[in-house]
Amino acid sequence: MVRAVVMGASGFAGIQLVHILLAHPEMELVAAASDSLAGQPLAKAYPAFAGITDLAFCTVEEAKAAEAEVAFLALPHTASLSMAAELVAAGMAVIDLSADFRLKDASVYEQWYGVPHTERALLEGAAFGLPELFGEGLAQAHERWSRGEAVVVGCAGCYPTATSLAAAPLIRAGLLRAGATVVADAISGVTGAGKKPSARTHFCTVNENLSAYGVTTHRHTPEIEQILGLQGRLIFTPHLAPLQRGLLSTVTMPLADDAELASIASAQELYRAFYEGCPFVEVLDAGEQPQTSSVVGTNRAHVGVAFDGRTRSVVATGAIDNLGKGAAGQAVQCANILCGFDETAGLEGAALPV
Amino acid sequence: MVRAVVMGASGFAGIQLVHILLAHPEMELVAAASDSLAGQPLAKAYPAFAGITDLAFCTVEEAKAAEAEVAFLALPHTASLSMAAELVAAGMAVIDLSADFRLKDASVYEQWYGVPHTERALLEGAAFGLPELFGEGLAQAHERWSRGEAVVVGCAGCYPTATSLAAAPLIRAGLLRAGATVVADAISGVTGAGKKPSARTHFCTVNENLSAYGVTTHRHTPEIEQILGLQGRLIFTPHLAPLQRGLLSTVTMPLADDAELASIASAQELYRAFYEGCPFVEVLDAGEQPQTSSVVGTNRAHVGVAFDGRTRSVVATGAIDNLGKGAAGQAVQCANILCGFDETAGLEGAALPV
C-alpha cells in the first residue's frame, strides 16, 4: 500500500479524495489535513462517514509528518505553490488539484491569477494531469517516480476536462477550420463553487435559477486553450444550474473546408478511435446525448458528438462529475498511473442508475 | 372588456394564459377550452386556482361559440393551422403560440415540421409576435383589427425570444462579422417540455441532471435565423436543466473587423439605446449577468452583454420565463398591442424577489 495524504481535505474536492482513498485497494490514506477542522472526526463534518471511518482531520503539519509517499493537494489556487515545493523536498510525489501547476507558461498564470509563480522549476517539470490527452507526460512521471525523483502532477480543472475531452478528437485530427474560434458553453453544479457559504451558494440563490458567470474572464479559458492549442481562439462561458454535482460542456467547432468529415457516423468513428482503450471515456451512440447524472460519483466521462451539415460544424458535448473526473477522481487516476497501479484502481464504480 | 378564449387551455402555456387573463384589466376570459378536461373545474387540475375561480374547462366547440373577439391558441404545432383559419373566418383575432405562423417561408416550415402548410394566405398576412423586434408589424395588425379585418399573430417561440433579444441589438447595428456563424447555447426549465408525462419529464430523469437535446436539429433554429437574418449561420443547442421555469440563452457573436465597439461600456450603451422605451426588457449593468429567477412568473426579459477583447466577440445573454415572455406573457403583450391597450396591461407584476 502506498501511503497517501490529502491536504485541504475538508473542502469538496478534498473530501471526495478522502471518499475515494478510503476504499482504494492500493493506497492507504494516512492523513486528511484541514487546519480549520483539525481534531474533528470526518463523520462530524460529513456524516456520510458515520460508521465508515473513525478518522479525524489533522493539521497540515501533522500530515507532513505522516511519512506519506503521495500527497494530494486540494488547496486554493496559489496555496499549492510553496506547499508543493516543500512536500517534493520532503520526498513526496505531489498531485495538485489547483491551477498552480497547470499553465506551462508562467506568465499566463501570472496574468490570469494575478500572483507571481514562485516555483517555475517545478512547473517546468510538472506533468499535466489529464491522462486521456497527456498520457505520455504521466508515463514519464511514472518513470521518474520509479527512480525516486521529484514528481508534480498539475491536474486539469473541471471545465477544461469536460471541454477538452469533447473537443480534442476533432482538433487533434486537424479538422478544425484554420484560425476559427471555438465556443465552449458549459454548465456546472454548485459543488463547483466550493464549500464556503456565500450569497452565491445559498440554496435560495441557486435553486430554480440559471445564470452565466465569469463571462469572458473565467480562468479556465487559458487552460483550455493550452490543452487544445487554441491560444486566443476560445470563447468560454460557464453557467451555474441548480444541481449538486455534474458538469456539461458543449463545444461548437467549425470544420476545415477540406475536412473529410461528412456525417455523424464518421465523426463518431473518429471519436471512438480516439478513445479506444480509455477505460473512463464513453462515446455515446449517434443521437444520444450525455447526461451528467450518468457519471455522478464516478471518474467517468460521457461524450456525444453531432454533425451539422448546414453550417459544417461539429457540436461535441462532454459530461463529467465535476468532483470526480473533474477533480478527485482524475487526481487518483493520475496517482494510479504515477504509482504503476491499474489506472482504474479505486475508481471502478458506476453511477447510481437513477 | 374584450372577450377572450384560450384554446388548449390545459397545457402549460394555456394555463399560464388563463392565469394572466383572469387578472387582466381589459380582457375577460370567457372560455378555457380543453377537450380532454372539458367539464373539469380548473381548480381540480390546477389547484392554484382553488378559491380563485370556479371556471371549468369547456370543449373547443363551446369555446368557438363563446362570442370572443380574441382567441389565444396554445395548441400543438400543426393543430393551429385549421383552427386559426376557422376562427378568423368567424371574425376572431388569433394569437397563435404554436410555430404554425412564425416562419414566413412556408417551405422552411414544411422542411422543419414535416407537414404541408395549408394556410399560406393567413401566414403571409400574419404579424410576428415579438414586439420589441417587430413592433411595426404589430402596429399594422392593430390597424387591421381596428378596421375589423382578419388578424393572425404568430408569437415567437421561447428559445427564439431569449436568443433574439440577446442578439438583435448587435446584429441589427451591423456589427456582426460578415458571414460569421453565431453560436447560441440555451438552457431551459422543464415546463418547456410540456405537460405530458414521459420518461423525459419524470422527476427522476431530470433532477440532478444536465443534457443537451435536439443538437443541430431543433426546430427553433430556422426561426432564430429568420428573426436575426442569419440564414444558414446559426448553431443552436438547447439544454435541459432541473428547474421548472426559466430559460437562458447565451449567444456568442464575432465582431466585424471594422466594428467600432471596443469595450463593454460601448456594447452596453448600444443595447440600452436599442431597448429604450421597451417596458419588459432590462439591460443589466456591466459585470452583471441575468438570472432566470429574476423574471419567473413575469413577461420580463433580462439581458446581459459582455465584450471579449481577446477574440473580438460579444457574448450576450438573455433570461426569460419560458412560459412568460417565452409564451403566454408575450401572447398577451401582443394582444394588448393588437387591441390598443397599454402594452403592459395585465403584465405588470414583478418576480418574487426570492
Add this chain to the structure above:
Amino acid sequence: MVRAVVMGASGFAGIQLVHILLAHPEMELVAAASDSLAGQPLAKAYPAFAGITDLAFCTVEEAKAAEAEVAFLALPHTASLSMAAELVAAGMAVIDLSADFRLKDASVYEQWYGVPHTERALLEGAAFGLPELFGEGLAQAHERWSRGEAVVVGCAGCYPTATSLAAAPLIRAGLLRAGATVVADAISGVTGAGKKPSARTHFCTVNENLSAYGVTTHRHTPEIEQILGLQGRLIFTPHLAPLQRGLLSTVTMPLADDAELASIASAQELYRAFYEGCPFVEVLDAGEQPQTSSVVGTNRAHVGVAFDGRTRSVVATGAIDNLGKGAAGQAVQCANILCGFDETAGLEGAALPV
C-alpha cells in the same frame, strides 16, 4: 394611501413585504430600511426589482423619519422589542413579524427566547396576527387605530400559522380527546432558514436532503400551544426539505370518545363551516391533499382533512407559503384589517398554476 415603512427590508420576509407593498392599492411604501444595505438600490440586491422600482434601501434612522403611519418590523427576534416601543411612541402602528409580541405570557417568552421581555405593557395590548383565528383582537386593534391609539400586532409565525389553520376547527369544536397530546410534523422550504449564508443553507447541504431539526426544542412550540390551548400537550417537529418556499404541517389529533365525528364528510363539513367567509383559506375536497406549490407567492392556505376510523383520529394538513401567509402576506392582511381596507387588498394574486 397609508404610508408604510419596512424595517429589516433586506431579509427574506422583509423583501417579500416590499414586493407586496409596492403593488398595494391602499398603502404606499415610503421606506425600505436595512442598515447593512443602506444606499443600495433594491434591484441590486434583488434583481427581480430591476425595471420595477428605483427605490434604494435606506437606514433605519431615515425610515423612522419617513412620516409613516404603519411600520412593518421584519427584524430578528428580540430586536423588535425596543424598536416597536420607539415607533409606537412616535405614533406609528406596528406590525411585528418577530416572536416578540406573540407569546402572551412574558415568562414563556423569556424561557424559550432566553432574554427578558422589556415591553410588557405593549405585549399586553398587542393583537395576535392570525386573522382567521383571532379576528376579534384585530377588529379591536382597528378600533384603536381609528381612535389614534397605539397599536401593535404580533403576527403568527410560519409553522404556527399552518399548524393552527389545520388544527383549529377540530380543537375549537371540542372534538380533541381530553388531555391528549397532538403531534405536528411540519416541513419547510429553505427561505424559512433566512438569508444569511451558512453551512446549513448552502445549496449542497440542503439539496437532495431531508432532515428534522429543533426536535423537541423549536420555539414555535409554545406559540402553537397558546393558539390552540394545548399547553404542554404538543409535540412539534419541523423538517427541512429541498425547496425554496412552501410549508406543510401535518397534525394528528385523537378524537374525544364522544366526538360526533364519524367520517371524512363530517370532518370536512366542520372545517368548511369554520372557514366560511375566510378569503384566504381553502378546505380541499375529500381525498385531496394540499400541495404547497398551489399557494406559493400568495397569502393563501390550503387545508386538507382526513378521518381515520381505525384509530379514531383526524389527520389535518395545512399548506402555506412560509413567506406569504407565514410571514409577509399575513402581516399585510393584518395591516389591511387594522387600517380598515378590504382584507384582500394587495393580496389577490393566485399562485402560478405550474
Add this chain to the structure above:
Amino acid sequence: MVRAVVMGASGFAGIQLVHILLAHPEMELVAAASDSLAGQPLAKAYPAFAGITDLAFCTVEEAKAAEAEVAFLALPHTASLSMAAELVAAGMAVIDLSADFRLKDASVYEQWYGVPHTERALLEGAAFGLPELFGEGLAQAHERWSRGEAVVVGCAGCYPTATSLAAAPLIRAGLLRAGATVVADAISGVTGAGKKPSARTHFCTVNENLSAYGVTTHRHTPEIEQILGLQGRLIFTPHLAPLQRGLLSTVTMPLADDAELASIASAQELYRAFYEGCPFVEVLDAGEQPQTSSVVGTNRAHVGVAFDGRTRSVVATGAIDNLGKGAAGQAVQCANILCGFDETAGLEGAALPV
C-alpha cells in the same frame, strides 16, 4: 459465486439490484429480466451502465431458465405471488421486494391489497426481510437454504424499514405507554413513486412542492403495525418531497408512566445498545439529526433520538435510501445472510460526502 437473477429489473428497485449485484463479490448476476425492455442493453435504458456492462435485459422466461440459485423479485404487488411459487418449485431461493410475503396474516393482506393471497403456505414459511429486527428468522432461512429447502424472504418496505428502525428499540424495551397510539410522519423522494411516468411523477408536479398522500390509507400501515406489534395503534402519514432518493421517518412515541427513561442520554444508550453489532445502523450523537443525503446510494440507516421531557415522549427519526436499505440494499443484505456470506458483502460503500 452464487448465481442470481433479477425479475422486474427495469424498474427503479430492480435496476438498483442490478447495480449492486454487478459489483457483488459473491454473487453473479446471470439475468436481468424485463419483458418490456427485453433485448435492450441495460446501458440504453440506464446510461450509467455505459462502459460498465454489456448485459441486456432478457425476458422473464429466459431468466427462469438461467439456472440461478437466488431470484430477486422486484415486481409489482400481487405479481410476486405466482412467480415466487414457480421459482421456489424450480429450486430457487426467492427474495421478494413486493408486499406479497410481508404480512403474516393473509386476511390483512387481502384487506389492504384487495386481492386473495394465493400462496399461504409459502407465506407461512417466509422469513421477514429486516435483518436488524428479525435476524432469527433469517438465520433459520439460512439453515433451510443450507439444507436445500425452499426459502422465501419477504423484504420489508421502505417506510416500514425507516419507521421501524427508529421505533423498535424503544418499543421492544417496553417503554411505550400502554395502549398509546404512535404517530409516524415520513417523507420520501420521488424514486419511491416508481418509474412509470405520470402526472404525479412529472418534474413540474413534484418540484418545489410538498404534499401528504395516502393519508390514513397507505398500505405500509399494517406492515409497520405488524413489525412493531402496534395493531390498530399507528397513524402513518407519508409525504412526497422534491428529491430523488432518501426517506426520513419521524416517529413520536409517548412514554409509559413508569418508563425509566429520563434523558436524551439514556434514550441514546438504549438505542446504541440495541444496534450494537449491526453494521448498517448508526445511532447519531445527541443533538444530531439524520440527513438522508448521508445514506443515499448505500444500505445504511441513520437513526436519531430525542427526548421530550415536557410531554414525556421520544421523537425518533430514521433516514435511509428508499432504494437502498428501503429496497435493493436490504434485499441483498437478506440474500447475504441467506447464503452465509458476510452480511455486508457488496454493500460496503459510503454515501458521497457531498
